[in-house]
Amino acid sequence: MNDKVDDKSNSKGISRRTILKMAATTGAAAMISPGIVRAAGEQPVKFGVNNPVTGTYAITGRNELHGMELAIEEINARGGILGRPATLIVEDSTSGDAGVAVQKAHKLIDRDKVDFLIGNVNSGLTEAISQVAFAKGVFMMDPGGHADPITGTECHWNVFQTCPSTTLLVNAIAPDLIKRFGKKFYFLVPDYAFGHGLLDAYNVNLKKYGATNVGADLIPLGTSDYSSYLIKAQSASPDVIVILQNGDDQTNVLKQAVQFGLDKRFHIAGANIELETLEALPPDARIGNWVIEWYWNQPGVPHVKEFVDAIKKKTGRVPTARTWFGHTAIHACALAANKAKSLDAVKMARALDGLVLPPEVSLQPKQAIYRANQHLLIGTLWAGHAQPQGSDGADDLFHIDSIIDSKTIAPTIEEAGCKMTWPT
Template structure:
């Protein structure tokens, strides 16, 4: 995906230990002396650095890196320095993701597990983290089951559920453009639950589903799907995909001239995708899960400046996901005054994020007994040119996550805590 920010090249296993010398110098000397001899607190990130989701995975990594630097500059976790251990899960191989998770837990003895961008891999990793009783933060895997039907006491999620995404946009699309829709949907957990969300909204608001194509992850040629969709004459062609898949689908839809005859839209889009598209393909209505231009929201400009200093580029929603994920580990441990997973999960259960971490107009919080972060969603349209070269999304309205999340009961989560 062109022009993506990233931390550079990675080996098979990369270890980041941030000393944060500038920040540490401001701490009282007794703390520095005692902290130096302590074993580090380890955060294990098991996320894609190669494949379809490499760009989004690398940006989540950048957010984690900044968080670890800040955590260490502010005293660390329980007075000990934090260390980030990184594994490349690949973009679509659950076996690899599980193997890397076990390696981080069993061999590297991490205190926290983070990941994954891919919803299916997140589900597989959650089984491992629950078995091993380790606190697990999912920064960017959206499928509903993670904090729904297969929720676990030890698993927390930063990004929105797919149902929150579809609830935020589906009705407005039908009201503005028409109720006949055709869907091109990624054939794995993320796409499946997005489709279920749209299907529910169509039923609720009297829409019509003209058809649906399930497309394998990593598809590069969408021509047959686009021709089939065009023949049904929908009001809206809905793309339920992400990463390079969404980028390729939109490029080809514009090359076919579909944007001149059909409104193009979807659920969530990401700055990584918009950056990779030619200007003429930056079109359609979408949901952004975080955006770097938020006038008046405390600390957003500071976060943007810190990421630009590291990468030369503005942060994306993925950067924020990683940032919140790593900070959640420190917040849980420091509140619990323990690295015991159960005590930390209890501490994080229902917690509101501080403004310098939340970076949203609606204070994000982990909903009790579900562990889904509820914050803000940004509904609007992609744009070829905005107020700045990196302003590629126009926010038409900010939706409070509480208004589209449904209830814990509706999510299907029946949280069971250890004795």
């Protein structure tokens, strides 16, 4: 994975500090203004990005940033937002420290006066900073934190969730796993909001389809040695070992599962798989059944090839779901502002409530809509299996078995527990 961030000036001479340099400087922020700015001299529209660029989720966070940068370039090339240039102000939330993420949210809102708060890869941090955004009345876009409560029991009028919820991820794969591979499931669970939500959703599916949870381990984020957990898993003699880790943790546990030979004795599966993980794994560890939340190889889907080519030009690699999250999140914010003809948070939230994304933003075969009165993006999911390498080159590491319209597997707003109230 090419996770280098360009530190050179762009063609218009706008200086950019690297994210890595920013991460090493306490309290520093990176101001990023790529692209052609039509409204030179105007006060910029500010996107405050509160996302990891260090720790377990560093690579996924940086790929979200690549997508955001491209979106800003595209927005500015088309005249900006309300005739004003758009810019990113980036803070490293770290991968797992809620205190740091909350501190950075206050800084972005109170000192930098951002118009949009963007974050976070870590669901627990998303939940924490969404409380800050709600208290401050600031429009917030969650690109990559999946936990159900974000647009469920803790939903807010000003918070939108671009990535699928944990329940959507599990509903897209669990019934097929039970049908094909057996009724006994063992779970390796990251011990925070994301993992807990996935396990809860799996338990609902197991009960519905007559399967059994034969064991589950709650494992700290950032664990490097999974040997004790894998020994416990094999001792339970499950049909399926379900790996719910993400980021570097997902890479580590899959490598070790293959070293233990568990893939030869049990079926390996999970919820979502990251292309970042598959790229980091040796070919023999690219195994298991998963959901991928966006895939670069979509022949015939409008605008996807152009997006893939633009990201490859920028980074040297194909976009991942994380790149798509970042790109879509920024464009959705711009759509909200331009539709509302305002940067007022309430007016923008009203404008995005129930909005269907245009094809050049959604970049998928099914309709993508921010569900009215909940703000979860309902679109397309892809279920399939990892592969050492497919027919379309070194980046074709996931075989799609089925394309799923999320509205067919989504809980109702009432089932999700969202009781949204709006300012009067």
